Amino acid sequence: MTDHSPSDPASSGPGARDVFALAWPMTLKALFLHGTIVIDGLLLSPLGEEALAAMGLATALGGIALGVIFAFSHAMQIRTAQAYGVGDRVFLKSALVSGGVLSLGIGVIGVLAINLAAGPLVARLAPSAVVASQAQTYLAIFSIVILGEAIGQGIASFFNGCGQTKLPLYGYLISVPVNVLTTVALVHGLWGLPALGVAGAATGSALAISLQTAFWCVLAARRYGYLRRVEGWRNGAFGPTIRRHLGFSLPIAATFVSATVATHVCSLFYAKLPLNAFAALTLIAPWNLLAGQVSMQWTQATGILVAQLIGRRTPPEVLDRFLSRAWAGAFVAAAVVAAVFLVMCFSLDLIYPDLEPETRAILFGFLPILLIIQFPRATNAICGNTLRAAGDTVYVMHIFVWSQWAFRVPATALFVLYFELPAFWILSLFLWEEVLKFPAFHGRLWRGDWKRSDVSS
Known part of the structure; x- marks a missing residue:
């Protein structure tokens, strides 16, 4: 593997221009990520305070699982960058698979926790039975978002660690417009679609994240599919390798x-x-x-x-x-x-x-x-x-x-x-x-x- 960074580290090394080339797509991606929540709130605001309260309660609980996924994806980003710098394909494959399996495991645990424990917690925290019902419906659909992000953020972090920060941004350029359009249509029942209210906002997010994750999976398969043919693991076997990644x-x-x-x-x-x-x-x-x-x-x-x-x-x-x-x-x-x-x-x-x-x-x-x-x-x-x-x-x-x-x-x-x-x-x-x-x-x-x-x- 010889496709390293844009500058020659043996001479003067990369400079501010190289940092900027990596940073600006990551900045736009982060703005899209955090801005989506604001957009969903604006689109739901015409439905009244109960709808906003339901979304706020549901996203607060679902956001815990997403926060853990994003935290581990940042670690995977650094580990991938180390593997990419070493130039060892076994190390790179190990970083991708270990980080992906770990992220997906966190997503599955988060979804199971939401489906098993969120009901009583939502009922206790919600100001009314209507808000509790809407929040539980939102969370049930939001489970798709959690699983999609568990897969997608691992791939996006792998791209970032390899210095290809534009690739995750392309996914958001696809998903954000889809999220806005489908949420508007499903919340208010436009273009012949049913008016689902709060559930429509969750459905719009789930569709957008599913499309985004599928896009990233295709990109990963096309650019790094060769890693499937790489034999062996960085620490001898997969068990020690994933434990090292977890550590x-x-x-x-x-x-x-x-x-x-x-x-x-x-x-x-x-x-x-x-x-x-x-x-x-x-x-x-x-x-x-x-x-x-x-x-x-x-x-x-x-x-x-x-x-x-x-x-x-x-x-x-x-x-x-x-x-x-x-x-x-x-x-x-x-x-x-x-x-x-x-x-x-x-x-x-x-x-x-x-x-x-x-x-x-x-x-x-x-x-x-x-x-x-x-x-x-x-x-x-x-x-x-x-x-x-x-x-x-x-x-x-x-x-x-x-x-x-x-x-x-x-x-x-x-x-x-x-x-x-x-x-x-x-x-x-x-x-x-x-x-x-x-x-x-x-x-x-x-x-x-x-x-x-x-x-x-």
Whole structure:
């Protein structure tokens, strides 16, 4: 296998242009992924609050399974990049099959858990019997989405790890229009189709994800079908190989799952704030998620290239040159995100004309934090993704888990429940969390051990 990265690592290595080539399709894909949920909410809003509550409750439960799938798919992306850098077809086949089987297993477990346990939980959480019934119907159909994503995200992560980030984007360019059109038709009964309401939104998503996954499967078979003829497994047999993949993936997945749970726990504390403060923190969350994809995907693309270079045993001086270029690009990406928040905060009257003036004032007051935090967040992410690419996954996990559960979560509880501080200081905890992570990340990276890592095992 000789089709390596676009630049010659033996000379100067890849640069910011190579990172950008990987990052922009990943950024668009992430925006499509998160934007689909927003679109479904807009399409269901004419049906009233009960329909929205049913979808919100169902997606909150189904989203747990999807979150775990996405967490393990990120680990598979890094493992694939290592295998691609090593240039060993047995390693590449092992990464694809092990990651795919693991992802599908998580999807099956998630679907079984939903079908066995979600009924009583939905009945307890739903505000009415009508909402509970609609949420259970949505979840039953949403099981197809979970299984489709379990297969599809594994393939998409494999493409990303091989440096072919445009291929997953093509799948979303197909699925998003299909999702919108079928959801509109099935929710409202257009073009002779039945009006299914909430079930129509789930059906539209299921059809779109099924089509997207089938498309990716065809692409994988055409481009990497030769791996079926490769004999053997990376660790001798399939059992040890998948255990090795699981051991590599668990710390990465735990990092992402911990972040999700910590965010939800903090959101529960936010509910105890005054209404305007709670609304402001709720409104800023999706902006953070969407705008932050620009710098997040840049740092993930950096991690992919670092994993490939380490797998290729690239000289330390070449790794240093590449990382300095990628780091400069990360600061540019952070500046772009900061500019987005600057424009957003000065356009609050246009974006949210119906909000109370006090809520808009709180949102505008967040601006200093939103401008500053992008830079330490980006440089910490560069460190984290670089260390993960070198296999230092447990150390990265500890940094995230301890900063969340030993600092941000208890500090949020104290600020909200005991000190009753304004929303500005509560949001500032995200900035202080990045400050706390800064020396742990940068000290580990500057030691330089990651440059000599052996990722071939």
